[in-house]
Amino acid sequence: MTSIAKTLRPLARAAASSSRPLRPAFSRTAPQIRCLSSTLPRRDVDISDIPPTPITHLSDTEALMAESVSKFAQDVILPKAREMDEAESMDPTVVEQLFEQGLMGVEIPEEYGGSGMNFTSAIIAIEELARVDPSVSVMADVHNTLCNTAILKWGTEKLKKEWLPKLATNTVGSFCLSEPVSGSDAFALATKATRTGNGYKINGGKMWITNSMEANFFIVFANLDPSKKYKGITAFIVEKGTPGFSIAKKEKKLGIRASSTCVINFDDVEIPKENLLGDEFEGYKYAIGLLNEGRIGIAAQMTGLALGAFENAAGYAWNDRKQFGQLIGEFQGMQHQMAQAWTEIQAARALVFNAARKKEAGEDFVMDAAMAKLYASQVAGKVSGQAVEWMGGMGFVREGLAEKYFRDSKIGAIYEGTSNIQLTTIARHLQKTYTK
């Protein structure tokens, strides 16, 4: 694929240390710090010889894919978006079609039955889906950026062969980190794992688990040695139907209502040794790494949502609604608001795509991902709120989608790291850079 990194010549990072002391070069000097904010660059690459292109430039394949996903979302998902929101459930045929289109295995290599595309393609797909329905988008996002990536990165060959073909074609994945006692303080999790004769036993409970109704595959974080504190956290794979595994309650939510969010209980859930993901006591590192990447996905969900809300309202203001003898989109008061909103959406998208490209190039993207997610969720909240106002009564009723975008936007500031956590991450990087 067009993963930038592949086209680049690998190079010792000698050049990085030279010259230009005046500009703080975040990507090079950004420190590796603890706690939900550090991940090692994947590989050392030098992109200094690559002619820069606009951030929004897509490869031919990415552009073709964006068009195809957009069409699929418009034709297949849009007619069901309102209905699924009202029913607070995901239509199983939508899930099926996501698999058929290859949208659930974007980065899974072709030999495992996936689409074999790059990270940015996944981001584009998430954005295109969110433009039409943020609930469908988050399902694909969690599945692709968290679950698939976890197996791709740390799964043994056996796990990959067993699970990747399923994850690409028919099995929804879910990522179980949060608990009643651990949200932003993710490493305070209390679910315990103990070693048994031929595997592990998990006890505890998880909360706010996205995709849990649809999923058959769960990545579960549990502490294998509480005396080590967070360094005891280990990642496991649990299948739905394992004795002791149960879904306790499905939450009723403000937004993204078609996406399932449940409480899950683990009561002496026994799993075989092979279901250990990666190594023991490495789980906390995996969680940090995955969430750092994952939040670029959430940022893309938010820019997609903002685009969808804007387009919905702009179509109304510039074609349908007339007051005082003219289209409401002709009034300067409206036009200036819309121009401002569009500018903010594009600014957020620039952050999102830049973070995605930096990740692909193997650069440190942690602060970029945090800024992208923070700002994209703010813009999504603001624009979708304004869009309701622009449409007046028609924006307020549950007939159209304006109010749904508005409700759906709120989650952006909450999951995969709240806005305050993003700000903390950004501030830590800054402080490290500017401390003399």
Added chain:
Amino acid sequence: MSGLRILVPVKRVIDYAVKPRVNRAQTAVETANVKHSMNPFDELSIEEAVRLRERKVPVEEIVAFSAGPPKAQDILRTAMAMGADRGIHVQIDEKEGKGELEPLGVAKLLKRVVEKEKSNLVILGKQSIDDDAGQTGQMLAALLNWSQATQASKVQVEGDSVIVTREVDGGVETLKAKLPMIITTDLRLNEPRYASLPNIMKAKKKPLDKKTLKDFEGDFSARLKTVKVTEPPPRKGGIKVEDVDGMISKLKELGAL
């Protein structure tokens, strides 16, 4: 019969959802920075070709062809992502509506391609939504002296004959002809698929031949000159009449009675 060698010509046109605008000089429709996609009727053609293969009709090869600007390659990739085996692109330098091929030019060019590729079935859209000429398929049939079935709503292949159902006023008409033949597609023939992500990746590896008009023998130059392009006059709102007499007198006034 060894198998069908299907040629599917596709055209890159302004997307159906975009409102076309006439340029300031009134010589052509504005194409810069306008979203383009595959002519919807051509999507039906590709889909039908792929479905023939899926229905176990012996299909040896499906070749997608396009003559147009460099960007026309995008739609050839789409065609290949939908299931065509390879693509042929004849690059045309179009500038502001000049240098564009006319239906007869396209038909002559297609005749050469058919001969070279030894195609025995050509499936074309019944028209492209930009020029709406609706001539290419018929002209190609005449040039090749092949049978043709236009505006197909159903296609069945039985041995070396093809049965085509077409919707006509007040019913359907069923035609049967022997291969080789020309089929043009109509809206209700099928529902084109979306290019799935794995197929988009596969399409990247499928061969795409790049050619120019010079690689083909013949005169493909335009014979028509576009004098002027204008937008249709805006629709004027109607008026309400008081009663039947009022209506009759108004109709008389307008010369309708």
